[in-house]
Amino acid sequence: MMKTDELTGATLDWAVCRAQYPDADMSATHVWIESGDGEDDFLIDETSTDWSQGGPIIEREKIGVTPMTVTVGDDRGKRKWFANHEDKTDFQDGPTALVAAMRCYVASKLGDEVDIPEEIKKC
Numbered sequence: 605m606m607k608t609d610e611l612t613g614a615t616l617d618w619a620v621c622r623a624q625y626p627d628a629d630m631s632a633t634h635v636w637i638e639s640g641d642g643e644d645d646f647l648i649d650e651t652s653t654d655w656s657q658g659g660p661i662i663e664r665e666k667i668g669v670t671p672m673t674v675t676v677g678d679d680r681g682k683r684k685w686f687a688n689h690e691d692k693t694d695f696q697d698g699p700t701a702l703v704a705a706m707r708c709y710v711a712s713k714l715g716d717e718v719d720i721p722e723e724i725k726k727c
Contacts, residue, residue, distance in 0.1 A: 605717045606725075608710050609696055612703060616652045618724045620661070620706050623713035632723045651706050658702045666690040667708050669701040 611619050614632070621628075621635055629636040636645045651658040662669070669687045674680055687704035688695045689712055696711055698704035710718060 606720045608707055608716050608718055611707060611710065611718065615720050615724055616703065616706055617648055617650055618720065619710045619714065619718045620651045621648045623710050652703050655702065658706055661709055662705045665709055667705045669705050
């Protein structure tokens with residue numbers, strides 16, 4: 605299990621895909637979905653680094669992102685992005701707007717911890 609607020613890179617992209625397709629068969633890089641006329645497979649999107657892939661999720665899920673400077677703790681003075689759903693008060697943060705927003709999406713669908721297969725952690 606990994607904490608949602610620690611997901612990044614391949615683990616975050618995989619978790620976003622799992623949140624979107626909870627019943628799909630997934631590997632580290634591919635998703636297989638029953639389309640009705642046979643199984644379709646496609647690559648897992650890079651939603652945490654590509655706005656053309658993560659942006660539609662942000663719009664569809666009504667996730668707000670805001671840049672802030674941390675004012676307390678060890679990260680004091682660092683700039684981070686914070687994300688939350690329009691109708692919820694829980695926040696996720698990240699080094700970029702997309703990372704924060706995708707963590708927020710994953711948390712809303714899968715919770716504060718996600719079971720990430722070992723093969724994805726190695727990517």
